[in-house]
Amino acid sequence: MSVSTPRRSVRVALLLAALAGACRPATPPSGSARELRWGGDAEGGAPFVEADPADPTKVRGFDVEIAGMIARGLGRSPRFVQVAWASIEASVERGDFDVGLSGVEDRPDLRSRHAVSIPYYEFHEVLAVRPADAARYATLRALKGHRVATLGSTQAYAILIAARDSLGVIPISYDDDVHPYDDLVAGRVDAVLLDNIIAERSLRRSGGKGFVIQPEPVATGHYVAVLARSDSALRDSVDALLRDRMRDGSLEKTFRAWNVWNDAQARYIDAASARAPSDAGSPTQNPRSAAAYLPSLLRAAFVTLALSCLAMTLAVAAGAAIAAGRVYGSAPARALLATYVEVVRGTPVLLQLFVLYYGLSSVVRLPAFLAAVLGLGLNYAAYESEIYRGALQAIQRSQLEAGRTLGLSEWQIFRLVRAPQALRLALAPMTNDFVALLKDSSLVSVITVVELTKQTAIYATNIGSWVVPGALCALAYLAFSLPLARFARRLERRWSGA
């Protein structure tokens, strides 16, 4: 399990190279080819898979070495295919590569949908807390009512969701495994639950300061190789090879080289190398039924709706103020507002969300939901302001002059004559923007807000299909946007007297 923000620019080169490879038409997945195509996520970084600093077009890590062992054992040469970590299972089933191998966690539902190897590594889910909290937050139970961060779509996340219901902890889901620890140090969350490899790596990165890892593991899990369901023959070969490499000490050597060898590993490998595949692994979570996800989907839909409505309210208010400033303001004010519009419109909203949430966290530590409302609202305000400016300028001069000759003040002319007519012109593009905002609200999952799309992705990953979750998600978005469009059309008709 590993998805971190690339900290080294060399990774970008590798990702591009790997992406180019992944975009080629898929070659026959196995058998005929002399290559073993294996999929992993180099964004996850060491010790799993990372771009080799010495040659960024190559990857290295213990998963890379294991892929090499398997390929050689099969008499093939390994070929790396870059894939987003969360998409490994879907991609292997599509035939994008033969084996997925990048800290893939063993789960019962994974075994029900794919051909899965014997576990090759045993990890522990461990809690990281700030040093001052080490004594009081030793277990999940002690974290009742507190925010506990983790990476989404993982075993740790499933544990936290279960703990939300049973223990009252507040799970916070991230798209990467770096920011949970940053936010722990910054005080945004009170603990992080992730596997020991990631926890130890993060501790090394932070120079051993900022947080401590609790010694008592919360759960145990295993890394496995995942293959397409129909590839059980290849899976059996992989299992045999893995057992051989356990017995001959190659795996131990690799794990020692990557500094992830420990006593627990020794015990596990001793037992596993002798066992049959079906005995291996002891998943900690039970699969949840589809119906069990409905409440969380509804909750996420509500988050999406509330977030969109609040952000749009902010966008309309700020957009109207910016437009009025650009039409009526002094030259410096106009220049300032134009700069705001161009900068905000010209940069990605994703970047703005990151800057608001992470970039400014040393100055002001905004709660995630507030940062999401501000980020989306202020971004859309730039677009709204241009709509309103155009609409204001479309009102004929004679209308304003008629207001002047009647003795109305400029403010009254704006409020009673110009703005109401401009609003009629702006209504259709505004509706358009609100629908766009509804969908753009899915971007805020990068700053830990679990909204509809994110919850759907989590649901889809867990049940291994996008069909039902995708349809439910689409229905929810349509249920928000269609009535809005209908309402806007009715208003338009009423205003135009049709």
Place this chain on the structure above:
Amino acid sequence: MERRVSNPLVVRDLGLKRGDRIILDGVTFEVEPGELCALMGASGAGKSTILRAIAALEPFDAGTVMLDEAKLVPGPVPPQSRLKELRRHVGFVFQAPSLFEHMTALDNVMLALVHALRWPRDKSERVAAELLESLGVGGRSGAYPRELSGGEAQRVAIARALAPDPAVLLMDEPTAALDPARRGVLGELLRDLVKQGRALLVATHDVDFARSYADRVIELADRRIVAPGSSPSGV
């Protein structure tokens, strides 16, 4: 609706340039209360510009415009807050009616009463309804501008301009879009307004209209007034 302003509208030495082009040069005339003056001249002679300068919609470069206490001098158009006196006494009817599209006829007429004069709503509504009635469009008070005919829209626009009870009414080409029958109705209507003691300055190039209804013709040619007070029969 008795008029209280007893002094004439005085325009003296009005001069206006656009870039290097001289539009008006030394324009001088007066309009007395109870008088309908037709401001005549070829298209582009500057008739509308004079009206707009008097109504403080356009800046001018020389001369003065005076009405009682209100006085306009060369320079940029003053802000609305410094034009209260002028706005109170000078109404303007544009060539295109320019009614507020999002309001009914009644709301158009009430707007200045409620928001500029700050009258109570019920009183404003009563006065506005009476005005529309007296102009023959009482039955259209609930209609939106897009639902009115050209003639109806013009009368609503006149009602809107008359609502604050101005001493002077400026009208820009009021007959431009009217057939002869409606022109006659409008002429009679304007005569009634004059009888109430208002001063009317009507920019028009309609010779027949001027001859039939104006007390006096002010003729504009070559950027100046060439006939500052000829009787309409001489036109």
